[in-house]
Amino acid sequence: MNYNVDSNGYYGNFGGAYIPEMLYPNVEELRQRYLEVMNEPDFKVTFDKLLRDYVGRPSPLYFASRLSEKHGARIYLKREDLNHTGAHKINNTIGQILMARKLGKKRIIAETGAGQHGVATATVCALMGMECVVYMGEIDIARQAPNVARMKMLGATVRPALSGSRTLKDATNEAIRDWINNPVDTHYIIGSAIGPHPYPDMVTRFQSIISEEIKWQLKEKEGRENPDYVIACIGGGSNAAGTYYHFLDQPEVGIIAVEAAGKGIHSGESAATSILGKEGIIHGCKTLLMQSEDGQITEPYSISAGLDYPGVGPMHAHLYTSGRGEFYSATDDEAMHAGLELAKLEGIIPAIESSHAFAVFNHKNFKKDDIVVISLSGRGDKDLDTYINYFNL
Amino acid sequence: MNRIEKKLQEDKKLLSIYFTAGYPQINDTTDIIQSLEKEGVDLIEIGLPFSDPLADGPTIQQSSTDALKNGMSTAVLFEQLKDIRKTVSIPLIIMGYFNPILQFGVEEFCKKCHEIGIDGLIIPDLPVDVYKREYQALFEQYGLFNIFLITPQTSDERIRFIDAVSNGFIYMVSSASVTGAKSEFGNTQESYFKRISDMDLKTPQIVGFGISNATTFQAATKYAHGAIIGSAFIKCLNEKGITGIPDFIGSIR
Numbered sequence: 001m002n003y004n005v006d007s008n009g010y011y012g013n014f015g016g017a018y019i020p021e022m023l024y025p026n027v028e029e030l031r032q033r034y035l036e037v038m039n040e041p042d043f044k045v046t047f048d049k050l051l052r053d054y055v056g057r058p059s060p061l062y063f064a065s066r067l068s069e070k071h072g073a074r075i076y077l078k079r080e081d082l083n084h085t086g087a088h089k090i091n092n093t094i095g096q097i098l099m100a101r102k103l104g105k106k107r108i109i110a111e112t113g114a115g116q117h118g119v120a121t122a123t124v125c126a127l128m129g130m131e132c133v134v135y136m137g138e139i140d141i142a143r144q145a146p147n148v149a150r151m152k153m154l155g156a157t158v159r160p161a162l163s164g165s166r167t168l169k170d171a172t173n174e175a176i177r178d179w180i181n182n183p184v185d186t187h188y189i190i191g192s193a194i195g196p197h198p199y200p201d202m203v204t205r206f207q208s209i210i211s212e213e214i215k216w217q218l219k220e221k222e223g224r225e226n227p228d229y230v231i232a233c234i235g236g237g238s239n240a241a242g243t244y245y246h247f248l249d250q251p252e253v254g255i256i257a258v259e260a261a262g263k264g265i266h267s268g269e270s271a272a273t274s275i276l277g278k279e280g281i282i283h284g285c286k287t288l289l290m291q292s293e294d295g296q297i298t299e300p301y302s303i304s305a306g307l308d309y310p311g312v313g314p315m316h317a318h319l320y321t322s323g324r325g326e327f328y329s330a331t332d333d334e335a336m337h338a339g340l341e342l343a344k345l346e347g348i349i350p351a352i353e354s355s356h357a358f359a360v361f362n363h364k365n366f367k368k369d370d371i372v373v374i375s376l377s378g379r380g381d382k383d384l385d386t387y388i389n390y391f392n393l
Numbered sequence: 394m395n396r397i398e399k400k401l402q403e404d405k406k407l408l409s410i411y412f413t414a415g416y417p418q419i420n421d422t423t424d425i426i427q428s429l430e431k432e433g434v435d436l437i438e439i440g441l442p443f444s445d446p447l448a449d450g451p452t453i454q455q456s457s458t459d460a461l462k463n464g465m466s467t468a469v470l471f472e473q474l475k476d477i478r479k480t481v482s483i484p485l486i487i488m489g490y491f492n493p494i495l496q497f498g499v500e501e502f503c504k505k506c507h508e509i510g511i512d513g514l515i516i517p518d519l520p521v522d523v524y525k526r527e528y529q530a531l532f533e534q535y536g537l538f539n540i541f542l543i544t545p546q547t548s549d550e551r552i553r554f555i556d557a558v559s560n561g562f563i564y565m566v567s568s569a570s571v572t573g574a575k576s577e578f579g580n581t582q583e584s585y586f587k588r589i590s591d592m593d594l595k596t597p598q599i600v601g602f603g604i605s606n607a608t609t610f611q612a613a614t615k616y617a618h619g620a621i622i623g624s625a626f627i628k629c630l631n632e633k634g635i636t637g638i639p640d641f642i643g644s645i646r
């Protein structure tokens with residue numbers, strides 16, 4: 001089976017570009033040009049150079065000995081938390097801002113939930129001297145104040161999304177509306193492996209540096225390129241897509257996804273999209289999404305603002321329904337305790353999104369010599385308030 | 394003959410009105426339709442509300458949110474419309490986003506529309522190529538026209554392609570923007586309207602987005618066959634309710 005995007009922009013039954021005609025010229029231009037641009041020698045050179053000198057790549061692959069001892073497996077952490085701006089998000093924004101420049105765009109828009117993608121976008125816009133507008137749900141603006149301040153300091157305009165539930169999905173709607181209103185000079189930097197084709201594939205390719213590095217790093221450390229498992233948390237699925245990419249066609253590598261179960265999968269306050277979702281269309285993409293019987297998109301919930309998206313990228317919908325991926329979901333409580341455990345055992349405070357990946361040990365037992373690579377997608381600085389309140393620190 | 398096609402043969406500039414089903418009150422649907430027909434409106438677009446209307450501005454977003462809160466759904470709308478052809482003969486079009494239709498089942502949806510006497514559909518996020526590949530046969534089986542959008546950014550080549558697939562009319566989006574009322578159009582719109590008119594398409598064009606009053610209606614219909622008013626009508630319903638309809642329609646032409 002093919003787990004990558006096909007020539008029509010689908011992963012199995014999922015993907016495509018279900019967009020209003022107003023967006024067609026921009027999305028079509030991107031579709032026609034993204035692969036060609038990404039393969040231009042000067043694009044590659046600039047991208048690689050920025051990832052190295054500006055982002056700080058390669059990010060370490062760290063053998064977590066105490067965590068390994070505790071859970072009985074050989075656990076490696078892919079340290080995306082050590083990237084500039086503190087998460088994997090910047091791999092994608094560096095790629096997309098270079099793409100935007102190649103396409104002659106002058107103005108950048110983005111959506112953000114936790115603010116990580118907003119910060120990563122504002123950062124590359126500052127770097128390139130481009131105008132930047134970030135849409136963020138009014139509720140998220142209140143719960144992620146430090147990231148709002150960062151974006152402002154970086155020169156971005158943060159516009160509150162006041163419609164609907166005033167969180168990530170509404171911020172995405174507002175960004176799409178902005179793009180409809182500004183069809184000529186603007187590029188939309190989507191922050192996850194979601195949206196109309198070619199976005200899921202383009203974002204995945206920019207994030208695929210994660211698994212590219214894992215391969216040679218693991219070869220150095222263990223004498224083999226392929227781990228037994230790769231594990232990542234999934235919001236829209238960009239860190240996961242990057243972590244899986246070079247292993248998709250290696251059946252000996254198990255692919256594990258951890259979604260946010262919020263207060264419990266069936267509590268009505270959850271973001272466990274693959275389990276609760278049905279096939280449908282969100283933000284221009286056919287995928288699994290949480291919706292009512294009548295096809296209205298429902299509001300997800302997670303303690304982590306970066307995971308409460310009601311859909312999942314089309315690659316992951318395909319990995320789930322084809323059985324290639326193993327999907328688990330972790331509750332708020334499980335994630336918070338997994339985050340605390342990582343802090344205590346390894347001296348690393350993870351983003352709460354990433355903490356969900358570490359809750360995998362509540363759901364799956366590994367063999368002692370299994371080599372398990374976990375994507376540590378971001379650091380916990382932005383979440384300190386949540387940790388403080390939760391644990392009464 | 395499809396009612397839309399027949400209407401388009403009349404020698405006049407058509408006035409089409411959009412409203413969101415279930416707004417302002419859940420049971421206003423049939424009253425609004427009857428009142429619009431009585432006031433001489435030519436076409437009606439019944440908006441099936443969606444939680445995430447990507448192509449809509451604040452007015453229609455709000456009416457959609459309110460309608461959903463009022464309990465509107467695909468099943469409720471079909472129930473309200475089931476006897477509508479006993480009282481009106483005006484062409485009726487359902488305008489809605491694709492996901493609720495997909496969940497209802499596209500074939501089942503088309504079948505229901507056919508039973509009720511709906512003449513056409515506007516589904517902004519169902520792209521023309523997907524329609525052609527997967528759904529055109531079904532729509533035709535149930536006698537439904539599917540109306541496509543074009544915008545000032547749509548290339549001539551694509552307009553020709555859309556023209557070839559279209560029946561009824563082409564929905565000409567007035568400017569690069571989401572829905573919402575404007576008080577006037579500028580030179581850019583005028584030259585765009587003229588450019589499209591000069592293309593001599595087989596399918597008539599009706600202009601939508603940004604039409605709110607007699608001035609914008611006249612400007613939009615100088616070249617095109619008609620114009621659609623949405624947000625401005627919703628505002629009228631919000632302020633004056635159904636009783637405000639005669640004055641509103643009277644003020645347009």
Ligand SMILES: Cc1ncc(COP(=O)(O)O)c(C=O)c1O
Nearest residue numbers: 116235236237238239306353378
């Ligand atoms: C640190 C971190 N991890 C993961 C995510 C979830 O996004 P994705 O599923 O696209 O990796 C976010 C989103 O904000 C994040 O900030």
